[in-house]
Amino acid sequence: MNFGLFCFNISIANIIELIVVDLKRLQVQARDGPSDPNALAKWRILNRLHDRNETMYYKVLIANIEEYAPVVYTPTVGLVCQNYSGLFRRPRGMYFSAEDRGEMMSMVYNWPAEQVDMIVVTDGSRVLGLGDLGVHGIGIAIGKLDLYVAAAGINPQRVLPVMIDVGTNNGKLLKDPLYLGLQQHRLDGDDYVAVVDEFMEAVFTRWPNVIVQFEDFQSKWAFKLLQRYRNTYRMFNDDVQGTAGVAIAGLLGAVRAQGRPMIDFPKQKIVVAGAGSAGIGVLNAARKTMARMLGNNEIAYESAKSQFWVVDAKGLITEGRENIDPDALPFARNLKEMDRQGLREGASLVEVVKQVKPDVLLGLSAVGGLFSKEVLEALKDSTSTRPAIFAMSNPTKNAECTPEVAFSILGDNIIFASGSPFRDVDLGNGRIGHCNQGNNMYLFPGIGLGTLLSGSRVISDGMLQAAAERLAAYMSDDEVIQGIIFPSISRIRDITQEVAAAVIKEAVEEDLAEGHNGMDARELRKLSQVN
Ligand SMILES: NC(=O)c1ccc[n+]([C@@H]2O[C@H](COP(=O)([O-])OP(=O)(O)OC[C@H]3O[C@@H](n4cnc5c(N)ncnc54)[C@H](O)[C@@H]3O)[C@@H](O)[C@H]2O)c1
Numbered sequence: 001m002n003f004g005l006f007c008f009n010i011s012i013a014n015i016i017e018l019i020v021v022d023l024k025r026l027q028v029q030a031r032d033g034p035s036d037p038n039a040l041a042k043w044r045i046l047n048r049l050h051d052r053n054e055t056m057y058y059k060v061l062i063a064n065i066e067e068y069a070p071v072v073y074t075p076t077v078g079l080v081c082q083n084y085s086g087l088f089r090r091p092r093g094m095y096f097s098a099e100d101r102g103e104m105m106s107m108v109y110n111w112p113a114e115q116v117d118m119i120v121v122t123d124g125s126r127v128l129g130l131g132d133l134g135v136h137g138i139g140i141a142i143g144k145l146d147l148y149v150a151a152a153g154i155n156p157q158r159v160l161p162v163m164i165d166v167g168t169n170n171g172k173l174l175k176d177p178l179y180l181g182l183q184q185h186r187l188d189g190d191d192y193v194a195v196v197d198e199f200m201e202a203v204f205t206r207w208p209n210v211i212v213q214f215e216d217f218q219s220k221w222a223f224k225l226l227q228r229y230r231n232t233y234r235m236f237n238d239d240v241q242g243t244a245g246v247a248i249a250g251l252l253g254a255v256r257a258q259g260r261p262m263i264d265f266p267k268q269k270i271v272v273a274g275a276g277s278a279g280i281g282v283l284n285a286a287r288k289t290m291a292r293m294l295g296n297n298e299i300a301y302e303s304a305k306s307q308f309w310v311v312d313a314k315g316l317i318t319e320g321r322e323n324i325d326p327d328a329l330p331f332a333r334n335l336k337e338m339d340r341q342g343l344r345e346g347a348s349l350v351e352v353v354k355q356v357k358p359d360v361l362l363g364l365s366a367v368g369g370l371f372s373k374e375v376l377e378a379l380k381d382s383t384s385t386r387p388a389i390f391a392m393s394n395p396t397k398n399a400e401c402t403p404e405v406a407f408s409i410l411g412d413n414i415i416f417a418s419g420s421p422f423r424d425v426d427l428g429n430g431r432i433g434h435c436n437q438g439n440n441m442y443l444f445p446g447i448g449l450g451t452l453l454s455g456s457r458v459i460s461d462g463m464l465q466a467a468a469e470r471l472a473a474y475m476s477d478d479e480v481i482q483g484i485i486f487p488s489i490s491r492i493r494d495i496t497q498e499v500a501a502a503v504i505k506e507a508v509e510e511d512l513a514e515g516h517n518g519m520d521a522r523e524l525r526k527l528s529q530v531n
């Protein structure tokens with residue numbers, strides 16, 4: 001039977017067949033590992049509420065942020081993106097596709113809101129640790145903006161999730177009859193950049209004061225687009241810069257948890273597993289922070305890099321690496337020096353941990369279980385009085401290790417943080433193994449809010465550093481000594497306003513602040529002197 005009115009040439013039987021396919025798929029995939037089998041059901045209920053009554057939705061989310069952030073955000077949002085075509089009920093946000101080239105300047109006026117403060121844009125090319133999910137990555141942009149509303153109090157009528165649909169290289173999606181996007185391989189090179197350029201020009205023409213957060217772009221474009229736009233537009237890349245700030249805060253917290261002053265940070269030996277957008281972002285920021293503590297000159301900057309050992313899919317990165325990624329080159333270790341340490345190009349993670357005996361083992365590899373029993377056993381010989389394990393990959397099943405495994409092998413005198421939430425570990429005899437959530441959610445809402453209220457035309461390195469330092473100083477000495485280096489998510493509004501204030505203050509000090517909503521830079525300067 002044809003639906004004459006709608007000119008569909010699809011039969012009832014086809015529709016039923018597709019629904020059955022989708023239902024069976026959802027039953028199979030509706031679990032994110034051992035975490036919460038009902039996660040998707042909870043997401044659907046919240047999503048329906050969001051569609052029906054936005055005020056009520058945010059009231060429920062804000063009042064229950066500890067319970068529902070893991071549903072609207074990491075880890076469940078990853079599952080949502082993997083099942084998006086079956087969960088889709090109504091569009092939320094705007095889709096700019098490769099087929100819209102030349103039309104975006106007019107398209108952008110289709111959005112009903114006269115003012116937009118925050119845009120989160122993704123091209124779905126690296127969704128959490130789940131890889132290329134194409135247009136189904138829109139779920140990430142929606143989830144991030146939920147936190148802008150819940151944590152920073154941004155007006156939900158002034159946020160805009162955006163998908164840049166340039167195709168997908170995900171073979172399953174290319175064949176999926178339910179896929180919602182362009183079923184073609186990803187655009188690349190100059191053609192790809194031209195699409196993103198046109199999008200950026202369109203949104204900043206319509207909303208000159210908007211802030212654009214780039215999210216979950218594959219690493220090769222994450223860095224290139226950040227450098228291309230950051231001095232022209234109010235934008236930042238959360239995976240590169242937000243993660244860097246959170247990791248710096250965690251690393252400084254780990255130093256404090258050893259009962260040492262933060263100024264000892266440059267003496268830390270740090271092994272990083274993962275040299276993508278997140279890993280390189282963290283390494284660059286950590287090196288700059290060490291250099292600042294060592295005198296903030298060229299010699300300090302040069303010597304700081306010797307504190308880092310970087311392992312990627314091909315093992316330890318040294319000067320002997322062929323076709324080395326230019327972004328990783330600054331951290332390639334000297335071959336002679338590695339030889340003296342009993343290491344070589346491509347050495348395995350466990351070999352590196354055995355020889356280096358690091359203070360910190362940090363994972364941004366997207367490889368679940370990478371910190372194996374063997375790796376963690378090797379960490380027992382760490383020269384640190386309290387080694388730190390940061391299993392920062394998302395979602396849950398991609399965490400390099402769980403807190404249970406880490407505490408069971410290394411005992412209770414460690415610091416543990418993960419990108420997705422885990423429960424604290426009961427160590428017996430009343431002792432608790434604290435599991436921190438080392439996630440960029442502690443910074444991006446405050447970075448956006450502070451930039452918005454300051455009226456700064458760009459988001460400077462100084463503003464991002466101020467955000468990270470504020471987060472690093474947020475926890476009390478007592479909390480840090482107990483192993484709590486990040487706040488509970490129940491304090492997300494408080495830390496967000498602290499971070500925003502630090503960002504505003506820095507924007508004023510750098511003379512970047514132009515004010516917002518009638519409060520000009522002079523009034524802001526007075527405010528910053530008050531804080
Ligand atoms: N906690 C947070 O706030 C946060 C922020 C950003 C990204 N992340 C997570 O970090 C992970 C990586 O993100 P990305 O954008 O850098 O991804 P990416 O794909 O660009 O980089 C992954 C890196 O891991 C390396 N790798 C792969 N297999 C490895 C192995 N067996 N051993 C060591 N290294 C290996 C790759 O070579 C690459 O360098 C994702 O899971 C993402 O969700 C977490």
Ligand SMILES: O=C(O)C[C@H](O)C(=O)O
Pocket residue numbers: 073074127128129216238239393394419439440441
């Ligand atoms: O989305 C998150 O939870 C953090 C981060 O942006 C990521 O890509 O993993």
Ligand SMILES: [Mg+2]
Pocket residue numbers: 128215216238239
């Ligand atoms: Mg991300």
